[in-house]
Amino acid sequence: MARQFDVPQFYRSEIISTVKSFRRIEDPKKRDLSPSILDFGPVRFKIGRHFGFCYGVENAIEIAYHTLTKHPNQRIFLLSEIIHNSHVNEDLRKRGVQFICETSGEQLIPFEDLHPEDVVIVPAFGTTVEIEEALSQRGIHPYKYNTTCPFVEKVWKKSQEIGQREYSVIIHGKRNHEETRATFSHSQRSAPVVVVRDLDETEKLAKVIRGEETTDFFYQHFGDRCSTDFDPKVHLERIGVVNQTTMLASETQAIASLLRQVIIDQYGAQNVNAHFADTRDTLCYATKENQDAALSLIESGANLAIIVGGYNSSNTSHLVALCQASLPTYFVSDETEILSPNRIRHLDVRTRILTETESWLPTQNGSPTDIILTAGASCPDALLDQVLQKIVSWFPESRSIDYVLAPFQSGT
Numbered sequence: 001m002a003r004q005f006d007v008p009q010f011y012r013s014e015i016i017s018t019v020k021s022f023r024r025i026e027d028p029k030k031r032d033l034s035p036s037i038l039d040f041g042p043v044r045f046k047i048g049r050h051f052g053f054c055y056g057v058e059n060a061i062e063i064a065y066h067t068l069t070k071h072p073n074q075r076i077f078l079l080s081e082i083i084h085n086s087h088v089n090e091d092l093r094k095r096g097v098q099f100i101c102e103t104s105g106e107q108l109i110p111f112e113d114l115h116p117e118d119v120v121i122v123p124a125f126g127t128t129v130e131i132e133e134a135l136s137q138r139g140i141h142p143y144k145y146n147t148t149c150p151f152v153e154k155v156w157k158k159s160q161e162i163g164q165r166e167y168s169v170i171i172h173g174k175r176n177h178e179e180t181r182a183t184f185s186h187s188q189r190s191a192p193v194v195v196v197r198d199l200d201e202t203e204k205l206a207k208v209i210r211g212e213e214t215t216d217f218f219y220q221h222f223g224d225r226c227s228t229d230f231d232p233k234v235h236l237e238r239i240g241v242v243n244q245t246t247m248l249a250s251e252t253q254a255i256a257s258l259l260r261q262v263i264i265d266q267y268g269a270q271n272v273n274a275h276f277a278d279t280r281d282t283l284c285y286a287t288k289e290n291q292d293a294a295l296s297l298i299e300s301g302a303n304l305a306i307i308v309g310g311y312n313s314s315n316t317s318h319l320v321a322l323c324q325a326s327l328p329t330y331f332v333s334d335e336t337e338i339l340s341p342n343r344i345r346h347l348d349v350r351t352r353i354l355t356e357t358e359s360w361l362p363t364q365n366g367s368p369t370d371i372i373l374t375a376g377a378s379c380p381d382a383l384l385d386q387v388l389q390k391i392v393s394w395f396p397e398s399r400s401i402d403y404v405l406a407p408f409q410s411g412t
Helices: 016-026 055-070 086-094 129-137 150-164 178-187 199-210 215-222 249-267 269-275 285-300 314-324 381-392 401-408
Strands: 036-039 043-047 076-078 119-122 168-172 193-196 239-243 304-308 329-332 338-340 343-348 353-358 369-375
Touching: 016 036, 016 381, 016 401, 036 401, 043 381, 055 076, 055 086, 055 119, 055 150, 129 178, 150 168, 150 178, 150 239, 168 178, 168 249, 178 193, 193 199, 193 215, 199 215, 199 249, 239 249, 249 269, 249 285, 285 314, 285 369, 304 314, 304 381, 314 329, 314 369, 329 343, 338 381, 369 381
Parallel strands: 043 369, 076 119, 168 193, 168 239, 304 329, 304 369
Antiparallel strands: 036 043, 338 343, 343 353
């Protein structure tokens, strides 16, 4: 049986949590990716099989709130946002937790202001070796209150393992993301490291491996995202790919496949294992499940999609990108962004600008309006309930919540 975390009840929900619980009982092996349909009559919501708080997020939230309970008379700090959701971080701030750094890494509280008796929580993304050392110098054990996601730590261990076997580490990630900064820092202790953002950047790296581009070309494109003394003529001969766990799993696989083929072209299929490390087991199961469930939602068809989550959440942005390739998609942080049946405020993931769209909610002239509703891995179920209930309120002939939830009640 999967571990049950002690997450504050106000993050759970009447509607979404009920549906999730039913699906877990009905499909314990997670083989059925078909959406759950909440049929209110004039409007229907298609709910993904997997979304919302993952194992790593629930683990982080449990540790943070337990730490608050256990240390009511001590100063409590987070190195940065515990997860990428403003509602969770703001609640922790209201309870007295202080944030040492911005998500960008900018220092808000100097390490010199910390004392050995202070409590410092490491966020779900982990932290860098340099910050670990800074805390240790202040007499603070850096991992006494550790919420680092186990799947992030798995990436670190794999990087160390292949580094010890003299492979260089290629990280698929966003160079300035907290998790990638941490993975980069831990990886470079045992291996040369370079970060690629996407397939386009990987193609540039492939040209260097093939000898089609020069060392100067490498430093021009990767000089600010490789470890000190990285020598592309030497360190790209033996490589392995790991990822920031919230990136598109399919893109990580495509990047690994591309680089593996380049290695085969250079050294021959018979020598591939000597030049390319197998790192397939570092992909985060929750990220992949959420993305696969989103694809199943898209395949089922709908008039539009609403994705709920933190605007700085990488995994949520990838869900948005998947959906908007097929249908009108609106990325909102909560129900306050849904201004009226005619106007919605949402984040454009391409420009990173909040924008407003009119006539976003279609009426179907007798047919139900179908809405995909899902969320990123750091989004509380309660926020989806609020979005759903606000939209339902604009359809006066809608069925009651009790009626709609009846098929999802245990024992029915």
